Amino acid sequence: MRLLAPWFSSLAILPLAQASLPLLYGTEVWSSPYSNNKPSVKVETLFQFPKNGSWVDNLVLRSDGNLLLTRLDVPEVWSVNTTSGNATLAYSFPNVTSCFGISEIADDVFAVVVGNFSTKTYKPDAGSFSVQKLDFNRTSKRRSNRTSALPAASRIAALPEAQALNGMTTFSKDEDLVLIADSPKGVVWKVNIKTGDYAVALNDTTMQPAKGQALPLGINGLKSIEDYVYYSSTTRMEFCRVKVDEDVKPIGDYEVIASGFLPDNMDVTEDGIAYIATDPQNSVVRITPSGQISLVAGGQLSTEMPGPTSARLSEDRKSLYVGTSGGQVAPVLGTFMEPGKVVKITLE
Ligand SMILES: *[C@@H]1O[C@H](CO)[C@@H](O)[C@H](O)[C@H]1NC(C)=O
Ligand SMILES: *[C@@H]1O[C@H](CO)[C@@H](O)[C@H](O)[C@H]1NC(C)=O
Ligand SMILES: *[C@@H]1O[C@H](CO)[C@@H](O)[C@H](O)[C@H]1NC(C)=O
Ligand SMILES: *[C@@H]1O[C@H](CO)[C@@H](O)[C@H](O)[C@H]1NC(C)=O
Ligand SMILES: *[C@@H]1O[C@H](CO)[C@@H](O)[C@H](O)[C@H]1NC(C)=O
Ligand SMILES: *[C@@H]1O[C@H](CO)[C@@H](O)[C@H](O)[C@H]1NC(C)=O
Ligand SMILES: *[C@@H]1O[C@H](CO)[C@@H](O)[C@H](O)[C@H]1NC(C)=O
Ligand SMILES: *[C@@H]1O[C@H](CO)[C@@H](O)[C@H](O)[C@H]1NC(C)=O
Secondary structure, three states: OOOHHHHHHHOOOOHHHHHHHHHHHHOOOOOOOOOOOOOOOOOEEEEEEEOOOOOOOEEEEEEOEHHHEEEEOOOEEEEOOOOOOOEEEEEEOOOOOEEOOOOOOEEEEEEEEEEOOOOOOOEEEOOOEEEEEEOOOOHHHHOOOOOOOOOOOEEEEEEEOOOOEEEEEEEOOOEEEEEEOOOOOOOOEEEOOOOOEEEEEOOHHHOOOOOOOOOOOOOOEEEEOEEEEEEEEOOEEEEEEEEOOOEEEEEOOHHHHHHHHOOOEEEEOOOOEEEEOOOOOOOOEEOOOOOOOEEEEEOOOOOOOOOOOEEEEEOOOOOEEEEEEEOOOOOOOOEEOOOEEEEEEEEE
C-alpha cells in the first residue's frame, strides 16, 4: 500500500477530502438539491499505459483528431488516436524529467512546458523550467518519410526565475503570447513565443498556495477565453477568473467562481462552462459561470478514473477526454492504483 502523498496528506484530514462529491455539494449553499449524482454519461478507456507510475499530466487535441498528452513521470509527449486508441511516442525531451502544460500556438505547432520534477517527492528543481516548441507541421527530415513523423523541437525560452511551471494556455495567437502558471510562486508568467521575452503578468493571493500545506501548490491549470483568464488554485480549492487587457494586465477583480474541491487542469468553453479534473477526488466536475457544480463522472470512491489530472473537450463538445495519473497522489480508498490512462467521456 502506498502512503498518501505528503502534500495531500494534510488535506486528507479535512472532512472535505473524505466526503463524496454528492455529500460535498448537497449543502444548503445550493437552492436546488444536488441533482446529478447518477451521471448518464458513457465512460470508456481510450488508452492505458502498461505500467504503474505512468502519469498523464495534460492533454490537447490536434486538428487531425489525435490527442497529444504530456507525461510527468518521463519527459515524453505521446500521440493518441481518438478513434482506435492507438498511442505512439511523439517526442522525448532531453535533459529534463517531466512535461507539464501543452498548448497549440499555430496550426499543428505546440508549446510544451518542461522541467525537472520528482513524482516521488513532488519536489521541482527551481531554475530547470523552460518552454519548448514541438512543430508537427515541419517534421524533422530524418523521419519525414514515416507516417508518424517526429515533430521538430526547439526551445522557446528558459525561465530560470520560475519555481515550478505547470499549466499553460495560449493567450493570443496574433500577439504570440502564452500564459504559464507557476504553482509555488502563485503567479502567471506571459511568454512571447517569437522573441522568448517573459514577465510576470498576474499575481494575486488567489493564485498562491494555501498556508499550512505540505506542498506549495497554488495556481495549477489555466485557460484563456475571450477577455478572461480562468485558473484553478489547487490547495486553496478554488476555481477563479480575472478579466485582462491585451497585455494581460488585470482590468477587473480576481473572482472566485467556485470553491471547496481540489481542482487540477481543466477546459472551459466560450460561454464559460468549465470541466475540471479533481485529481485526488477521482472525478470530473462541470461548473457553470454562476458557480454551480455538478459531477460529470467518477467519484471519490470510484475506480473509474483514479487521479484525473486534465480534461479536454472535443471541438463539437460531445466528448470529453480525461488524462489520469492512476491515483498516485491519493490511491482510491487508500490502496487502489493503476497505470495512467486516457478516458473518453461521451457527454450526449
Ligand atoms: C486513427 O485510426 C483510424 C483507425 O485505425 C484511422 O482510420 C485514422 O486515420 C487514424 N487517425 C489519425 C488522425 O491518424
Ligand atoms: C499504431 O500505430 C503504429 C505507428 O503508426 C502502427 O505501426 C501500428 O500498426 C498501429 N497499431 C494499430 C493497432 O493500429
Ligand atoms: C541541461 O540543463 C542544464 C541546466 O539548464 C544546462 O546547463 C546544460 O547545458 C543542459 N545540457 C544539455 C545537454 O542541454
Ligand atoms: C505548415 O506547413 C505548410 C507547408 O509547408 C505551410 O504552408 C504553412 O504555413 C505551415 N503552417 C504553419 C503554422 O507553420
Ligand atoms: C535536470 O536534472 C538532471 C539530473 O540532475 C541534470 O543533469 C539536468 O541538468 C537538469 N536539467 C535542467 C534543465 O536543469
Ligand atoms: C526513410 O528515410 C530514411 C533516411 O533518409 C531512409 O533510409 C529510408 O529508406 C526511407 N524509407 C522510405 C520508406 O522511404
Ligand atoms: C507578487 O506580489 C506580491 C505582493 O505585491 C509581491 O510581494 C511579490 O514579489 C510578487 N511576486 C512576483 C513574482 O512578482
Ligand atoms: C499497480 O499497483 C496496484 C496497487 O499497488 C496493483 O494492485 C496493480 O497490480 C499494479 N498494476 C500494474 C499494471 O502493475
